Amino acid sequence: MSTFDEMDAFEGASLSARAMAARPTPYMDGLNAAQREAVETLDGPVLMLAGAGTGKTKALTTRIVHLLTTNRARTNEILAVTFTNKAAREMKERVGRMLGQPAEGMPWLGTFHSICVKLLRRHAELVGLKSNFTILDTDDQIRLLKQLISAAGIDDKRWPARMLANIIDDWKNRALTPAKVPAGDAAAYNHRGTEFYDQYQTRLKELNAVDFGDLLLHCVEIFQNNPDLLAQYHRWFRYILVDEYQDTNVAQYLWLRLLASGHKNICCVGDDDQSIYGWRGAEVGNILRFEKDFSGAKVIRLEQNYRSTKHILSAASGVIRGNEGRLGKELWTEAEGGEKVRLIGHWDGEEEARWIGEKIDDLKTGRAPEAKNRNNPRSLGFVQEIERLIKQGLDPGSEDEYLSRVFSTGQVYSDLKVRNAVNAILQGNPGAENMLKSVLASPVDRFSLNEVTILVRASHQMRAFEDRFLTIGLPYRVIGGPRFYERLEIRDAMAYFRVVISPEDDLAFERIVNTPKRGLGDKAQQTIQMVARENGVSLIEGARLAVEEGLIKGKGGAALRRLVENIARWGQMTRAVIPNDGDEDAVLEGVQSFEEFQARTEVSHVELAEIILDESGYTAMWQADKNPDSPGRLENLKELVKALENFDNLQGFLEHVSLVMDNDKQDAEQKVSIMTLHAAKGLEFPAVFLPGWEDGLFPSQRSMDESGLKGLEEERRLAYVGITRAEEVCTISFAGNRRVFGQWQSQLPSRFIDELPEEHVEVLTPPGLYGGGYGAAAPSAAEPPVRSTIEERMSNADGYNSPGWKRMQARTAERGYSKPRKSDSQIIDLTATSSFTIGERVFHQKFGYGAIIGMEGDKLEVDFEKAGTKKVVARFVSASDDIPF
DNA sequence: GGACCTCAAGTTTTT
DNA sequence: CTTGAGGTCC
Numbered sequence: 001m002s003t004f005d006e007m008d009a010f011e012g013a014s015l016s017a018r019a020m021a022a023r024p025t026p027y028m029d030g031l032n033a034a035q036r037e038a039v040e041t042l043d044g045p046v047l048m049l050a051g052a053g054t055g056k057t058k059a060l061t062t063r064i065v066h067l068l069t070t071n072r073a074r075t076n077e078i079l080a081v082t083f084t085n086k087a088a089r090e091m092k093e094r095v096g097r098m099l100g101q102p103a104e105g106m107p108w109l110g111t112f113h114s115i116c117v118k119l120l121r122r123h124a125e126l127v128g129l130k131s132n133f134t135i136l137d138t139d140d141q142i143r144l145l146k147q148l149i150s151a152a153g154i155d156d157k158r159w160p161a162r163m164l165a166n167i168i169d170d171w172k173n174r175a176l177t178p179a180k181v182p183a184g185d186a187a188a189y190n191h192r193g194t195e196f197y198d199q200y201q202t203r204l205k206e207l208n209a210v211d212f213g214d215l216l217l218h219c220v221e222i223f224q225n226n227p228d229l230l231a232q233y234h235r236w237f238r239y240i241l242v243d244e245y246q247d248t249n250v251a252q253y254l255w256l257r258l259l260a261s262g263h264k265n266i267c268c269v270g271d272d273d274q275s276i277y278g279w280r281g282a283e284v285g286n287i288l289r290f291e292k293d294f295s296g297a298k299v300i301r302l303e304q305n306y307r308s309t310k311h312i313l314s315a316a317s318g319v320i321r322g323n324e325g326r327l328g329k330e331l332w333t334e335a336e337g338g339e340k341v342r343l344i345g346h347w348d349g350e351e352e353a354r355w356i357g358e359k360i361d362d363l364k365t366g367r368a369p370e371a372k373n374r375n376n377p378r379s380l381g382f383v384q385e386i387e388r389l390i391k392q393g394l395d396p397g398s399e400d401e402y403l404s405r406v407f408s409t410g411q412v413y414s415d416l417k418v419r420n421a422v423n424a425i426l427q428g429n430p431g432a433e434n435m436l437k438s439v440l441a442s443p444v445d446r447f448s449l450n451e452v453t454i455l456v457r458a459s460h461q462m463r464a465f466e467d468r469f470l471t472i473g474l475p476y477r478v479i480g481g482p483r484f485y486e487r488l489e490i491r492d493a494m495a496y497f498r499v500v501i502s503p504e505d506d507l508a509f510e511r512i513v514n515t516p517k518r519g520l521g522d523k524a525q526q527t528i529q530m531v532a533r534e535n536g537v538s539l540i541e542g543a544r545l546a547v548e549e550g551l552i553k554g555k556g557g558a559a560l561r562r563l564v565e566n567i568a569r570w571g572q573m574t575r576a577v578i579p580n581d582g583d584e585d586a587v588l589e590g591v592q593s594f595e596e597f598q599a600r601t602e603v604s605h606v607e608l609a610e611i612i613l614d615e616s617g618y619t620a621m622w623q624a625d626k627n628p629d630s631p632g633r634l635e636n637l638k639e640l641v642k643a644l645e646n647f648d649n650l651q652g653f654l655e656h657v658s659l660v661m662d663n664d665k666q667d668a669e670q671k672v673s674i675m676t677l678h679a680a681k682g683l684e685f686p687a688v689f690l691p692g693w694e695d696g697l698f699p700s701q702r703s704m705d706e707s708g709l710k711g712l713e714e715e716r717r718l719a720y721v722g723i724t725r726a727e728e729v730c731t732i733s734f735a736g737n738r739r740v741f742g743q744w745q746s747q748l749p750s751r752f753i754d755e756l757p758e759e760h761v762e763v764l765t766p767p768g769l770y771g772g773g774y775g776a777a778a779p780s781a782a783e784p785p786v787r788s789t790i791e792e793r794m795s796n797a798d799g800y801n802s803p804g805w806k807r808m809q810a811r812t813a814e815r816g817y818s819k820p821r822k823s824d825s826q827i828i829d830l831t832a833t834s835s836f837t838i839g840e841r842v843f844h845q846k847f848g849y850g851a852i853i854g855m856e857g858d859k860l861e862v863d864f865e866k867a868g869t870k871k872v873v874a875r876f877v878s879a880s881d882d883i884p885f
Numbered sequence: 886g887g888a889c890c891t892c893a894a895g896t897t898t899t900t
Numbered sequence: 901c902t903t904g905a906g907g908t909c910c
Binding site: 083084085111112113114116135137138211212213215247276277279280457458459460480483517519521658659660676677678679697700701702703714718740741 | 886
Binding site for chain 1: 901902906
């Protein structure tokens with residue numbers, strides 16, 4: 001059955017027509033020449049090379065609006081793909097805003113995965129699936145693989161399922177089906193990788209399930225094997241737009257190429273310098289090869305930056321210049337002035353956290369010099385835009401647009417004054433415009449905490465900051481971390497819903513069969529498995545049979561019987577709520593009693609979800625749990641049920657949760673955000689701190705070991721991404737010592753620091769450190785050996801010109817990039833163990849004074865006066881009379 | 886089934 | 901060092 005008519009009927013949209021009828025939108029205003037070209041070049045392949053902060057999303061959304069308003073395409077004829085739901089949502093909102101109405105009618109604007117699900121549900125039978133297939137997440141995937149592995153009698157300790165999952169994911173990213181895995185990969189997973197891959201795929205089909213990688217691959221397979229169908233889609237999707245093209249993997253590339261091969265109207269947007277996901281299958285090659293792949297392609301560069309000051313852009317350019325094989329792009333800005341990028345070295349990671357904490361406090365209160373006379377090019381642009389809009393006259397209907405522009409521009413202006421002024425203008429209040437102007441013109445002399453972020457390479461670096469900020473009471477939020485649907489309780493609840501909706505979902509059944517505890521241990525579960533296998537039925541059916549035949553007795557048996565019955569009953573309630581084919585009679589079929597009638601008809605899916613969680617004892621389980629985090633879990637379950645209200649049924653919801661639901665609950669409080677560099681891509685902040693720029697940590701040793709120069713270049717792009725997040729102030733720091741796995745390690749400044757162009761960097765010295773103020777540093781005779789060297793290292797007095805710095809640079813130059821720096825050229829001899837003696841009185845930065853009671857290698861056991869007995873590394877204590885405080 | 890213990894590992898992460 | 905997964909013991 002062809003689905004195209006249907007698609008047209010229920011998804012076709014008259015939005016473009018309505019948009020045309022609406023007031024003429026000056027949507028092209030405010031675009032620069034390159035952006036305009038990117039918007040207007042509609043036919044043929046286009047690569048929009050958009051550097052950081054160059055108005056990429058603006059160009060992309062305007063392009064969509066342009067396609068619609070010029071009647072080149074209807075909303076359902078545009079395929080627009082993003083990687084994240086957030087990006088898709090933003091694009092939808094912006095398009096809707098520009099058209100002056102919600103863009104609900106853009107059915108094919110979404111993530112690769114959500115669009116693939118949509119396609120696959122339509123054509124599931126072409127790859128041997130039913131259209132109600134389940135989408136497995138990583139956890140399900142691994143449990144499934146574990147079963148296969150243990151069935152094959154393999155020691156999953158030596159050969160962990162997680163490893164196999166990664167291998168299979170990698171193959172899927174590269175669009176390799178089991179048959180196509182190259183011989184070179186045969187050694188994977190103890191030479192049995194392909195074998196398990198094959199088994200895994202078979203098992204997925206049996207379960208009517210797909211994993212994330214399959215969503216793409218199955219679509220590719222369908223298109224490759226069904227040219228007629230593909231041709232239909234060519235006619236259907238007249239224009240294709242792709243965001244973040246540098247992040248596409250091989251499967252996504254093939255998918256796009258197949259879909260674009262008809263009309264070739266594909267516009268890919270990306271930045272090769274921001275490709276930071278190579279380790280999960282992204283191929284920078286895709287964007288580098290674009291002109292070869294799509295002949296006649298037009299490349300349009302967006303290079304004017306509206307985000308950062310000159311110094312920041314120059315520093316970023318200086319770093320990224322170290323990479324080979326770039327498409328080449330140089331960011332520039334009209335903005336004048338601004339602070340140089342700050343560079344500072346610290347004694348250790350804790351000191352770094354302490355310093356940054358203080359600095360943030362200074363920014364917040366306006367005590368910091370850079371908080372005075374803030375120079376934010378983006379904010380300036382914003383003021384101009386507001387003024388332009390005011391000149392044009394405000395449309396009373398544009399309140400949303402107006403406010404969202406105001407509030408998306410940074411928190412400086414998001415105070416009540418601005419809100420009031422905007423509302424006053426929109427209400428036609430005379431004089432309100434001047435009021436807004438004066439609010440916008442008034443100098444901003446502090447940073448809101450929302451404007452400040454700390455970007456780290458690895459999440460373990462966050463801890464030092466959290467500890468410190470907790471101590472000083474600085475509000476922060478950590479971005480990233482486990483997603484909502486990855487939480488245990490959410491996954492359990494989902495498994496209940498899944499098992500109710502599709503009783504053949506064995507993985508879901510396994511998950512909940514003994515959660516909460518029903519006295520069904522390994523043995524009982526094995527019996528269920530066995531019965532199911534012998535009869536060739538699903539686990540739940542197997543469980544029913546096992547109970548019936550008395551194979552599982554006692555308390556467990558009774559509980560299992562109840563569970564199986566409950567699932568069946570809940571299932572009936574679901575079906576009652578969603579009548580098949582809209583046949584209302586089906587709801588009443590076989591109804592014997594009023595109670596049953598009630599049960600079947602008067603329960604919404606939201607209520608049903610509550611019933612399932614209650615009657616299964618799942619809610620009770622957490623209520624009884626006295627762990628401190630169980631109230632939070634119950635809270636999450638409530639949130640889950642509440643989220644259900646936005647859906648018509650459980651089924652639609654399941655997909656939403658596994659594919660779409662994210663975790664960013666907006667909270668109004670002003671907080672510093674802490675996140676990884678990866679998580680920061682696409683974001684921007686007036687003040688950015690980049691701590692931990694030390695070789696081995698950043699660039700990460702592992703990256704370089706595993707991927708060599710390629711890895712290093714990706715790390716360098718990460719550095720580029722980090723710097724270009726900053727609008728006004730960018731502070732890079734490193735620590736001389738860091739505790740790595742409980743072991744103190746001396747660190748060398750990152751090679752990326754050497755690549756920062758000197759003229760755009762200002763070297764700071766931490767005040768009050770080691771007895772000196774700014775540049776004080778006259779070494780006293782009594783100072784411990786460590787002190788003089790640390791001063792050298794931090795190039796205390798005049799930064800780049802200090803001998804220490806020069807020597808450091810000379811050394812790094814000798815070494816070149818690619819050679820790993822191990823323990824060569826220690827600047828500070830931290831290993832020199834001291835001449836401590838037992839009983840000696842010593843001082844430690846953190847623990848204070850104490851007496852040595854034992855020694856072992858370079859570790860001392862010290863009985864501290866306040867902190868008690870601790871083992872400390874000798875180099876962190878000094879003889880107490882040497883202390884310069 | 887749960888409390889306790891041992892042992893290994895320990896980047897980045899979306900869907 | 902710290903966390904988490906798995907195993908052991910009651």
